[in-house]
Amino acid sequence: MPERILVVDDEPNMLRLLKTILMDKTGYEVTTTNNPLEVSKLLQDSHYDLVVTDLKMPLVDGIDLIGIVKNIDVTMPIIVITAYGTIETAEEAIQKGAYDFITKPFRKETILITIKRALEWKRMQGELAALKKQ
Amino acid sequence: MTTLKRAWQRLTKATPGKTQAELAEKYTHFQALLSANNQVLTLMADMEEKLSGDYLFDLQYIRAAVSQLHQETAKLVDALNGLGGNRYQGLSEALARISREVEAVLTHRREIPVAPLVIDFEAINATMGDVVGGKNANLGEVKNRVGLPVPAGFAISTHAYKVFLDHNHLAARLTELLGHWRLDDLDSLARVSEDLKQMILAAQVPPELEAAITEAYERLAAREPRRPRVAMRSSAVGEDLTLTFAGQYATYLNVAPESLSSRYKDIVASLFTPRALFYYKNKGFKEEEMAMGVVVMPMIQARASGVLFTRQPDDAGQEAAFINAVWGLGRYAVGGVINPDHYLVAYQPPGQVLAQTIPPKEVMLVCRPQGGEAEVPVPPELVSAPCLDQGQITQLVHWAATLEAHFAKPQDVEWALDETGALWLLQSRPLQLPPPKTPEPPARTLKEHAVLIDHGTVACRGVGAGPVFLVRRDADLKNFPAGSVLVARHTSTKYVTVMPQTAAILTDAGSPTGHMALLAREFQVPTILNTGNATQILQPGQVVTVDANYNNVYAGLIPELLELRHKKNDLADSPVFQTLKNVVQKIVPLNLINPEDDATFSPSHCRTIHDIVRYAHEYSMREMFRLAENEIDTAGEVVDLDSGLPIKVRILDLGGVLKRGWGRKVKPEQVDSLPFQAFWKGLTAMRWAQAAPAGVKSLSSVFVKGEAEVAQGADPWRDQSYVVLAKNYMNFSIRLGYHLSTVEAYVSDQVNDNYLTFGFRGGGSTPERRERRARLIEAIIDHLHLNHRRKGELIEARLAKYPAEQMAQRLTLLGKLTHYTKQLDMVLFSDSIVEWYIKDFVQEHVGK
Known part of the structure; x- marks a missing residue:
């Protein structure tokens, strides 16, 4: 089953580009929204393996969004996209439970590798939890 | 300056180290310039790389890069002025001018064009996006140029929007309200959005606009069987064109004629939704660039x-x-x-x-x-x-x-x-599609093909193929066959003249942040630098495929690699990409190509930041080259080199080079200067006659015939060499017998900074012998692969952007050459002997 990724960014162009890049040659299924308020409903309505979100958005910012996502699924890896020079916020995001952050501008390959690692991490977490249960 | 005066100065130390301090200061400027030069080149390379399509970036990146670029270029120009006694004010002015142009691109504002308040569809086409908004422009295009059935209708123009704001004095209030929120305060955004909406709804549609809309509606109604209701749709500037506003604006269907004005206001108000506001601010647009047109067309039942x-x-x-x-x-x-x-x-x-x-x-x-x-x-x-x-x-x-x-x-x-069964087109816009799946990229090295070169530094990615064309000197470019692979020892900005016809570029040396690399990326010529030996491995005319993605050069044409040439750049349509592209156009192209042409190589001809940098770098080297000529004679603090050889050398230390006590003499091994050590090694590699080989007096008595020649080189007091030294720098004015030459070099770990200049200035001898000597030196210099030119007996040669060890190697050879030719002064009695000595030196010292 292909892995499903939810991408949240208020900027439609960025969203379009991210979707293009994440789907090109990967086999991921990508859903995008430019409305962070919609995220919790999207996550509740269907299954996702990973969330990629911009840090700076109107109405709900990326840091708040981490809390919202973690409330719905604590194991969901979240990758945060930050602007150049906002390293403190990026660190805050990690403390709030983001899996990793990636700073604009970035190479297409970089985000693909980060996503791959995050998905592997999630699989391992799942296997670990299953082992503990036995 | 007389001996006496010098001696007096030494004794009294009347000007202790003044000149030295000045020179040291100049050298500090020179180093600052080199450092800024590298920063600027790196920044330019970085910006170009972002245009490759492999990166995601935002406007903030462009701003930061431009601001850094400006700072570093200003440092560079200041340093050149420091070096040249403020002689380069013209360059400061050029920089100010170009910076303004870059800034104008960055803060590019869409002016709302003056136009009629309403425009019938019949008069609209795709070029009118700024006048009527994106949706109207597309509809007009489809109706008038494509010829598909679009209902009759009209656009309310963006100028009407401006008239609406002006009539209600809203522009200033709009700016004020928009100033009330910051990106990091989202509550204020919601408030401002609500305030703006209320402000628009409370405003009055100006009577002339209301009249124009009504008139246009009546024209429309006259063509319909009954007074139609209409559909009103937003048509913001950029909507459905390049920017994507994912359905953020209002559409109203089945609008009665008496509601046109109030619905118009509703649509204008939708321009200020929180999302749209955030988008504009975040993307760096100005509020005056927000403009709303409106589509009005009869409602299709x-x-x-x-x-x-x-x-x-x-x-x-x-x-x-x-x-x-x-x-x-x-x-x-x-x-x-x-x-x-x-x-x-x-x-x-x-x-x-x-x-x-x-x-x-x-x-x-x-x-x-x-x-x-x-x-x-x-x-x-x-x-x-x-x-x-x-x-x-x-x-x-x-x-x-x-x-x-x-x-x-x-x-x-x-x-x-x-109802009659007729089809109508109501809207057309570009369809966003996911990219087609591309096949897996081929392996890094295709094993089934002969790999000729598998190393180097990629300066511009891509694949190109064609016959090899060796460029040994600039003149070769005139015969460059279109579609060839340019192979050369070093990089040169002069290659730009053939870049549009070049399949790929390969060089033995060079840096990916150098001037030529920037140009190769601008022209998208696949380029591999620093291969070390491409000029030796590849044969002229041999067809090769250059894979500058994976640093391989293959024999023959490889179609499966060439198919990858046209990779799609899915970012190219985005506004931020376009902005960077436009900014880079003001920064990277190089117009100052030929430093020998004073008419065009000047500050007033600088059009881009790259031109400024090129000019400053060239003239900094000229300033440094002149250091010794102009200033050394008056230098106060010099020490003598105690070499044990019959050569008189005075050293001026720009700082930290001499490991010595208080003595007035230093031994060569006490000199901590990279270029000096390399050059000295060559100068002393061959056996020196221990006695002064030919006393100045006796030699001059052989050749110097008259006053003019005495003035040229026979003054015994002038038979003194000077060297200005720093750890990475040497400027050596050598006077040996009848040779006057200058060897100047900067050698460091920064490949981009490295250069050496050799200037042979001749010296007393008979005209035939001077000619032979010049020919000999020129021929040998050519074997050392230095760029050179000769005017009479003046020879100038230069080499740049080679790694430190290769620069040092060349300096050692120049040291040998200096000594070799000096010894030959006595024996250059025929033309054929010159050929023999050239061969002798090359076989003995250069190899091959």
Whole structure:
């Protein structure tokens, strides 16, 4: 089953580009929204393996969004996209439970590798939890 | 300066180290310049790299890069002025001018053009996006230039929007309110958005605008069988064109003529939703660039409506269009309320339905008599019936083919079928498609092909192929055959003249942040630098394929690699990409190509930051070269080199070079200067006659015939060499016998900074012998692969951007050459002997 990724960014162009890049040659299924308020409903309505979100958005910012996502699924890896020079916020995001952050501008390959690692991490977490249960 | 005066100075130390301090200061400027030069080149390379299509970046990146670039270039120009006694004010002015131009690109403002308040569709086309907004512009294009049935209608222009703001004195308030929120305060955003909305709704549509709208409506009504209600849609600047405003603005259907003005205000107010505001601010647009046009067209009493994609989004490669359809008005075709009909229709044969689903459609939207829309049940006989018949399907697929042919891009079309069975096009915009799946990239090295070179530094990625053309000197460029692979020892900005016809570039040396590398990226010429030996491995005329993605050069043409040449850049359409592209256009292209041409190589000819940098770098080297000529004679603090050889050398230390006590003499091994050590090694590699080989007096008595020649080199006091030294720098003015030459070099770990200059200035001898000597030196210099030119007996040579060890190697050879030719002064009695000595030196010292 292909892995499903939810991408949240208020900027439609960025969203379009991210979707293009994440789907090109990967086999991921990508859903995008430019409305962070919609995220919790999207996550509740269907299954996702990973969330990629911009840090700076109107109405709900990326840091708040981490809390919202973690409330719905604590194991969901979240990758945060930050602007150049906002390293403190990026660190805050990690403390709030983001899996990793990636700073604009970035190479297409970089985000693909980060996503791959995050998905592997999630699989391992799942296997670990299953082992503990036995 | 007389001996006496010097001695006096030494004794009294009347000007202790003053000149030395000045020189040291100049050297500090020079180092600052080199450092800034590297920063600027690196920044430019970085910006170009972002245009490769491999990166995601935002406007903030462009701002930061431009600001850094400006700072470093200013440092560079200041340093040159420091070095040249403020002689380069013209360059400061050029920088100020170019910076303003870059800033103008960055803060590019869309002016709202002055235009009529309303414009009929008949007078609109795709170039009028700024005048009528994106949606109107597309509709006008389809109606007038594509010739598909678009209802008669009119646009309310963006100028009308400006008139509306001005009439109510809203522009200033708008700016003020927009100033009330910051990106990091989102509550204030919601407040400001609400305030703006209220402000617009409370405003009055100016009487002249109201009159113009009414008049346009009456013109429209006169063409219809009855007074129509209208659809009013937002048509913001940029909407449906390059910017994507994912349905952020308002649309009103079934509007009564008396409501036109109030609906107009509603649509204008939708320009200020929180999302739109954030988008604008975040993207660095100015509020005066926000402008709203409005589409007004008669309401089609739709029997059915839907969407036509000229490509199926899941499989854009398939030669088929995709249609969905609902009964009644079109909003339910995309809204997800009901399941629409789906038709997948072939282009060939046109209209052949490849697949269709006709689900039951229980409800539909219709126009309410009092205005607006209402949901009503679908008549039972239509619930499970298809909305379109074969003729209509065929007609729509014809539209699709026509639109794709016209726009050269897949389109997303809204259509309606009226009560008479006629189809109408209501909107057309580019269809966003996921990119087609590309095949896996081939392995890094194709084992089945002969790899000729597998190392180097990639300066511009890509693949190119063609016959090898060796460029040994600039003159070779005149004969460069189009489509060839340019192979050269070092990089040169002069290659730019052939770059548009160049399949690929390979060089032995060079840096990916150097001037030429920037140009190669600008022209998208696949380029590998620093291969070390491309000029030796590749034969002229040999056909090769250069894979500058993986640093390989293959023998012959390799079609599977060449197929990868045209990679798609899915970022190229985005506004931020366009902005960077426009900014880079003001920064990277190089216009100052030929430093020998004073008419064009000047500050007033600088058009880009790259020109400034090129100019400053060139002139900094000239300033440094002149250091010794102009200043050394008056230097106060010099020490003598105690070499044990019959050569008198005075050293001026720019700082930290001499490891010595208080003595007035230093031994060569006490000199901590990289270029000096390399040069000295060469100078002393060959056996020196221990006695002064030919006393100045005795030699001059052989050759010097008159006063003029005495002045040229026979003054015994002038037979003194000077060297200005720093750890990475040497400027050596050598006077040996009848040789006057200058060897200047900067050698460090920064490949970009490294250069050496050799200037041979001749010296007393007979004309024939001077000619032979110059020819000998020129020939040997050519074997050392230095760029050189000769005017009479003056020879100038230069080499730049080689790694430190290679620079040192060349300096050692120049040291040997200096000594070698000096010893030959006595024996250059015939032309044939010159050839012999050239061969002798090359075989002995250069190799090959």
